[in-house]
Amino acid sequence: xxxxxxxxxxxxxxxxxxxxxxxxxxxxxxxxxxxxxxxxxxxxxxxxxxxxxxxxxxxxxxxxxxxxxxxxxxxxxxxxxxxxxxxxxxxxxxxxxxxxxxxxxxxxxxxxxxxxxxxxxxxxxxxxxxxxxxxxxxxxxxxxxxxxxxxxxxxxxxxxxxxxxxxxxxxxxxxxxxxxxxxxxxxxxxxxxxxxxxxxxxxxxxxxxxxxxxxxxxxxxxxxxxxxxxxxxxxxxxx
Amino acid sequence: xxxxxxxxxxxxxxxxxxxxxxxxxxxxxxxxxxxxxxxxxxxxxxxxxxxxxxxxxxxxxxxxxxxxxxxxxxxxxxxxxxxxxxxxxxxxxxxxxxxxxxxxxxxxxxxxxxxxxxxxxxxxxxxxxxxxxxxxxxxxxxxxxxxxxxxxxxxxxxxxxxxxxxxxxxxxxxxxxxxxxxxxxxxxxxxxxxxxxxxxxxxxxxxxxxxxxxxxxxxxxxxxxxxxxxxxxxxxxxxxxxxxxxxxxxxxxxxxxxxxxxxxxxxxxxxxxxxxxxxxxxxxxxxxxxxxxxxxxxxxxxxxxxxxxxx
Numbered sequence: 001x002x003x004x005x006x007x008x009x010x011x012x013x014x015x016x017x018x019x020x021x022x023x024x025x026x027x028x029x030x031x032x033x034x035x036x037x038x039x040x041x042x043x044x045x046x047x048x049x050x051x052x053x054x055x056x057x058x059x060x061x062x063x064x065x066x067x068x069x070x071x072x073x074x075x076x077x078x079x080x081x082x083x084x085x086x087x088x089x090x091x092x093x094x095x096x097x098x099x100x101x102x103x104x105x106x107x108x109x110x111x112x113x114x115x116x117x118x119x120x121x122x123x124x125x126x127x128x129x130x131x132x133x134x135x136x137x138x139x140x141x142x143x144x145x146x147x148x149x150x151x152x153x154x155x156x157x158x159x160x161x162x163x164x165x166x167x168x169x170x171x172x173x174x175x176x177x178x179x180x181x182x183x184x185x186x187x188x189x190x191x192x193x194x195x196x197x198x199x200x201x202x203x204x205x206x207x208x209x210x211x212x213x214x215x216x217x218x219x220x221x222x223x224x225x226x227x228x229x230x231x232x233x234x235x236x237x238x239x
Numbered sequence: 240x241x242x243x244x245x246x247x248x249x250x251x252x253x254x255x256x257x258x259x260x261x262x263x264x265x266x267x268x269x270x271x272x273x274x275x276x277x278x279x280x281x282x283x284x285x286x287x288x289x290x291x292x293x294x295x296x297x298x299x300x301x302x303x304x305x306x307x308x309x310x311x312x313x314x315x316x317x318x319x320x321x322x323x324x325x326x327x328x329x330x331x332x333x334x335x336x337x338x339x340x341x342x343x344x345x346x347x348x349x350x351x352x353x354x355x356x357x358x359x360x361x362x363x364x365x366x367x368x369x370x371x372x373x374x375x376x377x378x379x380x381x382x383x384x385x386x387x388x389x390x391x392x393x394x395x396x397x398x399x400x401x402x403x404x405x406x407x408x409x410x411x412x413x414x415x416x417x418x419x420x421x422x423x424x425x426x427x428x429x430x431x432x433x434x435x436x437x438x439x440x441x442x443x444x445x446x447x448x449x450x451x452x453x454x455x456x457x458x459x460x461x462x463x464x465x466x467x468x469x470x471x472x473x474x475x476x477x478x479x480x481x482x483x484x485x486x487x488x489x490x491x492x493x494x495x496x497x498x499x500x501x502x503x504x505x506x507x508x509x510x511x512x513x514x515x516x517x518x519x520x521x522x523x524x525x526x527x528x529x530x531x532x533x534x535x536x537x538x539x540x541x542x543x544x545x546x547x548x549x550x
Contacts, residue, residue, distance in 0.1 A: 010431030013510030014538040016480040018431070025475060037268075050267040052478030054502045059478025061267075065546055069535045136476060137270035138502035141379050145476075182380070199269075201369055201381070207269040 007080050009073055015049070015064040017076055022056040025147065027133045029056060031085035034092070034212035039079045044072075053211045054136035055145075092133075092214050097179060099128070099170055099217045100225035101192035104234035106170070108155075108189035116152045124219055126150055127191065132177060134213045142181035142199030144209040149175045161187035166235060168193040170217065177217075181207075195220070195230030243365035245310040246399030249391050253304025253347060256391040258364055258383050261294040263372035267501050273481060274374030274382060275497050277457055277520035278355050279513055280417070281319025283549050285359035288316035288336040288409050293549045295363035296373045298397075300356045303347040305391065307358075313339045313399065314361035318411065320353020320419060320521050334411040353419035353521040362400030376498055378458075415548075422448070422526075423518045425494075426533045426541070427484060430509035432471065436486075440467040444508060445530050449492070453524040457498040460519055462528070466490030469506045476504040482511030484530075494519055512538045514545060 010018040019036065022029045033053045040051060040060055047066040052059040062072045086092070101124040103109050113120045132146035139145075154175045162185060165171075169180045171188025180186060181198035194217070198208045209215060226232050249256075259282065262275025276282030276299055286295045303322040316336045317324050324331040325346045326339070333356075339345065347356060366373045366384050375383030375390070383389055384397055391397075417423075433441070449462035467490045479485070483495045485505040494511055495503075496519075511519065512533070522528060 008431075011428060011509070011535060012430065012478075012480045013428050013482060014512060014535050014542055016510070018477060049264050050273075052267050052501055054477045055475045057475075057477040059480060061480060064539055064542055068539060136502055137268060138476065138500060139270060141266075141269055141271045141381070143270050206266065206271075206370060211268065 009076055011069070012059060014069060016059060016061045017069070017072055019058045019060060019076060019080070020056065021058070025055050025135065027148070030092070030133050030135070030212045031087070032083065033058060035083060035086045036079065037211075039083060040076070043075045043079050054138065086212075092212050093210070094131070094214045094216065095209055096216050096218050097170075097194040097196045098220045098225065098228050098230075099192045099194045100220055100222055100230060100232065101127075102222065105166070105193040105232070106191035107235055108171075109191045112153065112155060112172070112189060112191060115155065118152070123153065123191065126153055127172070127177065128217045128219050130216075132215045134209050134211050134215060135176070136211060137207065137209070140181060140184050142207040142209065143178060144198075144213075144215070145176050145178055146215055147176045149177050151175065155189050157187040158189065161185055165190065166193065166231065166233075168195065168198075168230060170194055190235075192217075193225070193230060195225050195228035197229075243398040244401045245396060246313060246360060246364070247307040247397045248310055249305070249393055249395040249397070250308050250344065251304065251306040251346070252390070252392045252395075253300065253302060255301040256305045257299050257375035257377070258296050258366055258373055259299045259375060260296045260373045262497065263370055263374050263376070263382070266370050267478070270501050271370060271381070272376055272379060272498050272501060274372065274376045276357065277497055278319050278357065278517040280415075280517040280545070281355065281357045281521075282359075284334065284411050284415065285316045285318040285357040286363075287549055288318065288334070288411060289314050289359050289361040291359055291361065291363050295359065296366060297357050297359040298364060300347050300358060301354060303349040306344055306346040307397075308344050309339045309341050310396070311341045315339050315345070315358060317345075317356055317358050319357040320355050321351040322353070322356045323348030323351050324356060334416055336409045350523060354523055355520060360399050365398040365400050378498060417518060417521070419521050422528060423515075423522070424529045424531045425515040425519055426512045426538055427509045427515065427530050428512065428535045428538050429532050430483075430507045432469070432506045433508055435470045435506055436508070437468050437470075440469070443467065444492075445532055448527040448529060451519075451522045451524050451526045451528060455524060457496055459493045459495045459499055460522070462492045462494065464491070467492065471506045474504045474506060476502040479503050480510050481513060482516045484508040484511060496520060513542060
């Protein structure tokens, strides 16, 4: 794409605008996106229908009976003119995901070690040492795309996705990592399983992770994992 | 579920019958899809003809096959697609409020014209909202009569609100009943990436006839026709609005409907209007459609006229 001036407002139908803030994925984007979410909530009030933040953009969906696209655009321009990023990254909520790293629940763990020239222990150390940021939620309720994984752990998605990935499974795809909130199909390389409940319809806010949050995977033993309510049944790996 | 009464019992489940209110809003940032009626127009008219307010939960019947028995006297209306509906074996008049006696059976056979029928009962179907909505999304396991996104199955009983009084015999004006067999022109508000498609592709996009593929469901409808070329192949994933028409590298557009994923990374021609989505959702595989570019303000005026028809 030719260089464009950012931020930019792009039409997204009769009831939406896509606010393009950045051109590249970067953890430093997130304090701007979380600030934009908060300011849009204030500027649109009851006319706001939905907000969908994702990496570099925010989709703003408004009530077309309350606002015209032109009116919505003017409000967004005002918001952008005074936008300031949220406090330093360290101010974002830190979520810890207790994770059992083991080939029984992470069928790509040994493969990834071999591929990266590391021991299994080093892969676990490398994945759990970093603090990640949530870039976007999507694919399924509560599924958080997080980054960035160290370059040496980066790996392509499975060529053939699994039909059934157990809830809690922790995976890597490209330089991103994620945990599956519910049983679903999936193509990420699995290295472990978290005992954290990522999506709960009866909990305030529903999703444990929100865009902009900081996340750490904390290694736990199988016993700790089970005590925390994790399902330690080994994967039946049928693709 | 106060003031709910037994209403209808499922005697035979078809391929897909789902309760739908207007949709699940305010939680898309959590990766939760919108849901709601694929054909907003048919759903809205069915509710109106039995005196329900906008947003009341009605039943979306896809393809047919469903049979329901009344457990008490009810007022109902069936709008949207003609799926060969019957009332005790006799043809059931569509787009009209009707009285149903306890023990009578409403059944749907298979599509005659259109793909989805909407059955509303006076007082609405009652189900506990999940994340603020009764919209049934099978993939997410959210909403519907049991709260867990399950389609209707044989033996299920649907509760009906007792408060509202139905409007007996009201009929929708002929002008609002779409000709589902005809070739629709689907209004599309162009998006920012439209300039990334080459000129030939843009000409074809808005002049060719597009065929509805059999890869079509509540998530999206794939259209086949001339191959469209975009200078962008994939993008960083970004939020997808209702009706977004994305073009993957194979050049064949996909129009995204109510149960679409919340984010995606293909370039887009723009977005179909809500009423264009509603019309597309009634198309059977093999039917042809055309795309027509419209300005956002013009599309908004049409949408507001539609919404003003309903309370």
